[in-house]
Amino acid sequence: MSIDINKVAQDAIDAISEKIKNLKQLNIIVAGKTGVGKSTLINSVFRDNIVETGMGKPVTNHMRKITKKGVPLAIYDTRGFELGKEVQTEVKKEVIDTINVGLASKDVNEAIHCIWYCINTASNRIEPEEIEWLKDLSDENKVTQIPIIVVLTQSFSKKKAQEMKNTLVSENLDIIQVVPVLAEDYEIEDLGVVPAYGLDVLIQVMEEALPEELIDTLQNVQIASLKAKKIRAQAAVATASVAAAGEGAAPIPFGDCALLIPTQLSMIASITVIFGFNVSKSIITALISSTIGSGGATVLGKAVVSNLLKLIPGAGTIVGGAISAGTAGVITAALGEAYIGIMELVFKGDMKLDDLSTKKGKETMTKLFKEQLAIKK
Ligand SMILES: Nc1nc2c(ncn2[C@@H]2O[C@H](COP(=O)(O)OP(=O)(O)O)[C@@H](O)[C@H]2O)c(=O)[nH]1
Ligand SMILES: [Mg+2]
Known part of the structure; x- marks a missing residue:
């Protein structure tokens, strides 16, 4: 199954608009x-x-x-x-x-x-x-x-x-x-x-x-409490990673990682709404390509997953072309936390929204994502 990163980013933007509309x-x-x-x-x-x-x-x-x-x-x-x-x-x-x-x-x-x-x-x-x-x-x-x-x-x-x-x-x-x-x-x-x-x-x-x-x-x-935003955003990440792990209760053939995408997009939309920034499609594209990757035709291609698994202590390898439920949850949580980390930098003024889709922004996203994977089991 091939996934178009451009389409995934557009779906994320649509999910964000929908959530904003429903506020x-x-x-x-x-x-x-x-x-x-x-x-x-x-x-x-x-x-x-x-x-x-x-x-x-x-x-x-x-x-x-x-x-x-x-x-x-x-x-x-x-x-x-x-x-x-x-x-x-x-x-x-x-x-x-x-x-x-x-x-x-x-x-x-x-x-x-x-x-x-x-x-x-x-x-x-x-x-x-x-x-x-x-x-x-x-x-x-x-x-x-x-x-x-x-x-x-x-x-x-x-x-x-x-x-x-x-x-x-x-x-x-x-x-x-x-x-x-x-x-x-x-x-x-x-x-x-x-x-x-x-x-x-x-x-x-x-x-x-x-x-x-x-x-x-x-x-x-509100712009008065970063802490309150983070607590709310982290709750959305927890919900999504549990859902992702649930969806993957049986090992997920990596081709079916598309099933996880709606959960992750909804999570990204929730975090975006909580931070209240005007996040563009290019930022979402940067986020996805610098974290879960856009290797080959799939967003979560086999090579990408293999590389990710090396980062996750105890995650093992792709067995029969499938990742475990727990791994799906871990990847989702890391993506969410990395995105929160980026939003936090923007909130504090350490990074501009426009910087996120640049090389520097992508490098920061990758770094945060890897840090998240390394500390999780
Ligand atoms: N430094 C400082 N000045 C304040 C603060 N709150 C109000 N002021 C000042 O008090 C004056 C009246 O404030 P304003 O917000 O216009 O009051 P309002 O009439 O109740 O809307 C302004 O000169 C403000 O700059 C504050 O928290 N810190
Ligand atoms: Mg007044």
């Missing part, structure tokens, strides 16, 4: 006074500078919906908190109305999934009216139960943030977490720079609060 939209209301750091926070947590891209579309008197093409996320940004009690009451009503409209649609893409209430730690105090607002909101949210997270912004003083957190906790508010963050590095004159922190905690709290059907979306849109 549910994540909808978050972000409330708090002007100047507390909402826009800075949103741009630090989510990809593609979502806030800068426009003023958003007004949905109520004091709320605008910010979206960006290609990002399965909507932020409902509130305004006017600093204008006093009357406006705050209006904002609260608009928030509850928006939640109810979302629920009435019975569509996960329209529902509000989370509320972030932002308080500036650097402001040194929590206004009693803000606590009251949160109390009223959580009362009205008793039935709807949308998770409310208080984000303490500009928390360059961890001590002040902790004090503020203690105050909020002592109020017994119906909120799921109080998370101190510093979205961007903060320079204190003469004292140096306080590095940004806490956004990964916010992602973790979100991951625990959101339903499973929104977790791929969360990972796709």
Whole structure:
């Protein structure tokens, strides 16, 4: 059976598009006074500078919906908190109305999934009216139960943030977490720079609060926690390698390795979606040709498999032209881990997306793949 690498890469791209198309939209209301750091926070947590891209579309008197093409996320940004009690009451009503409209649609893409209430730690105090607002909101949210997270912004003083957190906790508010963050590095004159922190905690709290059907979306849109992306991606690799081993429960004639390809493509698609990069066909072609290979007419040709087996301790050789179930699983896992490794380099800025299909990119992929094979049994 011959496999065309060009076709395999195209199938992978199709699988990625399909997964992206099926992502549910994540909808978050972000409330708090002007100047507390909402826009800075949103741009630090989510990809593609979502806030800068426009003023958003007004949905109520004091709320605008910010979206960006290609990002399965909507932020409902509130305004006017600093204008006093009357406006705050209006904002609260608009928030509850928006939640109810979302629920009435019975569509996960329209529902509000989370509320972030932002308080500036650097402001040194929590206004009693803000606590009251949160109390009223959580009362009205008793039935709807949308998770409310208080984000303490500009928390360059961890001590002040902790004090503020203690105050909020002592109020017994119906909120799921109080998370101190510093979205961007903060320079204190003469004292140096306080590095940004806490956004990964916010992602973790979100991951625990959101339903499973929104977790791929969360990972796709967030840029604050590499760790969270890797954990999710590694779970996809584990699933695929178990499936590959299952498909190969009987020894796989190497010609039938085509059977494994859909599992591996689905895995590659999952990892791509989790990292949220715009991966092109040439990158996938580079990945496949520099790992499982494109030797001869087959993607996993006999010669390629023979060479791979030499790398896997205890894998043996092709017996009667077949590889074992375990070997299929190992190769799948190594491919997945190598791809995660590459995505990690891009995430950290150590490699550009465009570099991946170059000679250097391919060499890096081969190296990561071989490393993965060598440490696995
Ligand atoms: N260094 C630093 N500045 C921040 C941070 N958050 C907010 N700021 C600054 O505070 C000001 C108001 O922030 P902005 O995000 O526009 O607040 P918004 O009105 O709530 O959207 C801006 O000058 C930001 O640069 C942060 O985490 N670090
Ligand atoms: Mg703003």
